Amino acid sequence: MSEFATRLSEWLDPIADVFRNLNVPEPIVHWGHPAMMGIVVLVMGSFAAVTGWQGRLLTATDDALAAKKRTDHKKIAGLMFLFIAMGYTGGILSLVMQNQPILQSPHFWTGSVALGMLAVNGLIAAFGFSQGKGFRTVHAYLGSVALALLLIHGIFGLKLGLSI
Template sequence: MGSLSEVLEPIANQFEKLGIPDLIVHWGHPVMMAIVVLVMGNFIGFAGWRGRVAADTAIASKSLADHRKLAPWMFLFIALGYTGGVLSLVMQDQGILESPHFWTGSIVLGLLAINGTISMIGFGGNKVVLRTFHAYLGTTALCLLFVHAVLGLKLGLAI
């Protein structure tokens, strides 16, 4: 089996046949992911924390409902963006596994998958410790996304 880039090359070639402008190949992933992270990520993180700490039960309930509705969509968009970012690297003849940007993205995707799983199992019977872990793990993932963005900007300017 070849390198990851070699394995993904046939898929990247299909996208190259579409004639996507180089500017979009190069900067499309960061622009779209910036929207997802800055808008959705911040809103979802804020809603989750507001749901935990708001004294007004109506505000807390609405915030948690918003968090619950939007978080799976953010995970989907981040997973799709991750895929697009990897294919963009292949299309630009860049190494994948050598990139710290790739690794931070992979870690974030893993953290968010763990967080989603914790939520889907009902926080282990609504255990406070799992709800708290979920909140801090999600916050850690969002903070790491900002490190990821800095690494991505550095990568984008270097290519």
């Protein structure tokens, strides 16, 4: 894995050089990724989780409101996944820009697993819902676990940011 990480860093270094040449202040290079991703996870993630669960739980009492909550969830969850995927690549690029090792920290691995879980969850939503109610249940719990993992990921990121 170390050899792959070295090759990936070498491949990304020309891209990192472009950003280095923009003379972005060091605090932004160092803390920009965590600040932006913190907003995405805490604001968009909590909104996606709350509206998703409301859409699921309100079905028994108010079908119209439940449908609106499911629509809101669908809109924000897709955008959240897009921002997290972009932030994932930005985080790796930030480490390359700071000449730090990549693919080694718990922050990298929790981010990779969470992104994978969210991708699977999106596929379940896109293709599995028509297959039965069980897929909706898996989707609800998988999304909740992914969000909890992203909170742990943030703690690892804070620890990583303070160590470099």
